[in-house]
Amino acid sequence: MNRILITGAAGAVGTLIRPRLARAGRVLRLLDVAELQPAAGEEVVRASVTDLAAMERACAGADAVIHLGGISLEAPWQDILDVNINGTYTVFEAARRAGVSRVVYASSNHAVGYHTPDEYPLTAATLPLPDTYYGVSKAAGEALGALYHHRYGLDVICVRIMTCFAEPPNPRALSTWLSPDDCARLLEACLAFPEPGYRIVYGVSPNTRGGWVSLDEARALGYRPTDDAEVHAADVLAEHGDPAADDPVFAHLGGQFTFPELDADRL
Template structure:
């Protein structure tokens, strides 16, 4: 996909959490002639061609505001990526996400793309599939609560301040599916980049919540209507890994605990507060 195919005219994109799993996968995939990727993380990064590195935390409002100067969009990937005690989630994921939106407002960044999660709606069950984009929040963890909060902050900053905000409920984004369940929830890195490009290129998207998943044969758990309205069309299918994964791990029983809710293992007792 080239820049013209993406329909984008954005010149500088600030990516928070750029040293993390998805951030690392996106660097080469979002690179475009004439585009600067401004990479922000608490981990040192070496900037390559068309990149700028910013050493800063999502908890530092002044640093975030400065990093946003001149940016055309923020892709917010930074934060605690799994469940953690409440204090950690509050500081990094909730207050940190507030600071991202506030920094964007102060710096005049017109668009924020927020990496939300299926864990914002993790307690919904298969009898409700495919979950629509406007599914009522049902977070499965403190981490899921932080994603619901981020979506709400996005709505506030759109309606009050006019920011374009797209919240992507990402399911499972790794180079390949990690287990049998991920054969249904996988978002390939290439499809993830396609979705981010659609979010960057969409004209006046307003405020939206969409799902991020590939065109998996075993999928259908969530709707892609909203993502497709933005111009996203997934091209990958986890089924190409199915034989390998099933040979290694076996088939999951239909009543396996990780299949009872969208959030999978995050809905199980191991994530009760007393176990954190």
């Protein structure tokens, strides 16, 4: 994969993975509505994922698309519809028109956020149970990926990303953390695996306190994670305290995304 288009490249995950995906002879084409300063081996396209013509131009000559672009938290329905759902359709359609053979789609654990601990570990076969409009958009993106694979032959891998930060930000993340290095390892596996077809995998590191989701599908692609949130546990618990076992943040996979603060009439 010599030229990879990354949408949402200015976002949190995009910023973390750019240096980790850099390779000699590889061009990272970065697309975002925000201004970006390219490093060596990078190209910048300033455009929205909702602009089909701009997306088609950005896809031209690309070997693969890593689609990170969109609203990354809960938002009013119209915003989610415009950017996350229509934007994801636009990315798939532009890739199809430009002849791109593979799309790696950044889905989310929030596509299955209302599943409960008695169902763990969740697998690729776990049915969507979104916790928010944001989660609905990720389930819709997975469905679009299935359509574009089965109808048009695109290879599509949907990565249900858990908690990808430089370090675990809170006690819940000691179970859900995806380290930036492991994120890059997973994306490299998604890019390299021959003829993956359509797949759903979970993006998480092999944390000592994990086991909420299965890593079997990701490992089948060649993902070899090495990091563990436990090395950060003492610092995280010193800052936030040790949560009670019945803390509602642990009642569903989606954590605080299931809380009433995100009800529609409060957005």
